[in-house]
Amino acid sequence: MARFSFLFTVCGFAAVCTSLLIADHNTPEALEARVVAVGTLNISDTSIAAAEPQGPVDGESVYNASCLACHAAGVAGAPVLGDSTVWAERIAQGMEVLVEHAIQGFTGSTGVMPAKGGNPSLSDEAVTVAVQFMVDQSR
Ligand code: HEC
Known part of the structure; x- marks a missing residue:
């Protein structure tokens, strides 16, 4: 009989320990640890993205x-995208000049x-493809 109650005590204790372990996942410390882990992951994700060559x-x-703000409505005298009349003369200068x-x-x-x-953060290449897009839309 003493042996049984001993076993029961061990098992009961184990059950309490298990539930404590499960409960431990929801303590503020455990949550913080997970948040920190996620934060670290995000930081490394960002640095990986920054290190990747641009497509x-x-x-x-x-x-x-960067261009629509002026060129969509002709703000400040900008030639309007798609207006082939105002673009014809400009396009005639050639892509290099544009x-x-x-x-x-x-x-x-x-x-x-x-x-x-x-x-100024735009690369020359980015501006070039934007000009090409504008010219294609405005012929
Ligand atoms: C702040 C307003 C503004 C923004 C933003 C802007 N433009 Fe312009 N853009 C103008 C104006 C105004 C002109 C016309 C200048 C003139 O001929 O008197 C112009 C003219 C041009 C021309 C014709 C140049 C020529 O030789 O006739 C091109 C090409 C052009 N813009 C490309 C771009 C591109 C590409 C972007 C975005 C990266 C951009 N613009 C953003 C105002 C703007």
Whole structure:
């Protein structure tokens, strides 16, 4: 009989220990540990993404992010995207001139085109594909 109650005590104790272990997952410390782990993971994800070489840049995305503000409605004298009349003369200058004006900035007869649309973080390549997109949409 003493042996049985001893076994019962051990088993009962084990059950309590198990439930304590399970309950332990929800203590603030355990939650914090998991949050810290997730935070660490995010930081390393970001550095991996930053280290990756940039894929091909999409002209339409660059346009939407950095050029649309002026070129969608013709703000400040900007030639409106899709208006083939105002673009014809500009396109006639050739891509090289258009790209140079877009990268370096340009003051013409209708207003001021800021260098890279005022976004110096854009690569020359990003501006080039944005110009190509605008020209394609405005022929
Ligand atoms: C702050 C307003 C503004 C933003 C933003 C802007 N542009 Fe312009 N852009 C202009 C204006 C104004 C002109 C017309 C200048 C003139 O001919 O007098 C122009 C002209 C141009 C031209 C024609 C240049 C030429 O030689 O006729 C191109 C190409 C161009 N922009 C590309 C871009 C690209 C690409 C972006 C985004 C990266 C951009 N622009 C963002 C205002 C802007």
